[in-house]
Amino acid sequence: MTDSKASMSNAHALSMLQALRRLQQAAEVHSKSLGRDGELTPLQLLILQVVELEGEITAGQLARHVALSQSSLSGALARLESKGLLTRRRDDDDRRKQWMSLEADGRKALKHSPALLPEHALERFAGLPEWEQHAILAGLLRAAELFETPGSGVEEEEEEEF
Structure with a gap:
């Protein structure tokens, strides 16, 4: 060089x-x-938001959405389940798979929780032209890819559930 x-x-x-x-x-x-x-951690709020958005989701899919390994996600799910905010159920056909769904208390917790991103940042972002919003999102996603350690991503984990 x-x-x-x-x-x-x-x-x-x-x-x-x-x-x-x-x-x-x-x-x-x-x-x-x-x-x-709030009573929930940012990770717990993120998990609840993803489950609410998806309706019902497997643990493997959820792990990819929140960028965690399934083993790391397991503890957070157990805490949310013990608080009565979400439920886990085994798949009827493949018992290794677990499906997550939001409980009424989980919806209530989300409704009363603060935003995961600062309000001022969301407002400023919303005020940008659409092309700039897309450019920022694309740049952030690309930067995340560049900084990930090769071979350590949750996307490489099998769909097998815990």
């Missing part, structure tokens, strides 16, 4: 790190406020 390419690459790396750090700090601040305002 030439010196000019290396210095440009270093400048891009520094800019990326600064942007990622700003996002991380904002996410941490909002996450702490979620913890103070």
Whole structure:
């Protein structure tokens, strides 16, 4: 690599790190406020939102939606189930599969929970032109792909349930 390419690459790396750090700090601040305002963690809220959106979903599908391994998801599901917010049931044909569905208390908890993203950010995002919203989403998704460690993604796990 030439010196000019290396210095440009270093400048891009520094800019990326600064942007990622700003996002991380904002996410941490909002996450702490979620913890103070509600009884559920941001991950638990995300799980409930995905289950509500999908209606009924397998644990494997849910793990992919929330970017967790099935083993990591298992503990969160157990806590939500013990609170009466969702139910798990075994598939009639394939007993390895578990289906998640939201309970009435889960819907109520979602209704009274704070937004997972800061309201001001959602409002500002909604005010952007549609093309820019798509560009930001595409950039965030691509950045997430670039930063994932090869071979460690939940998308590689089998559909087999716990």
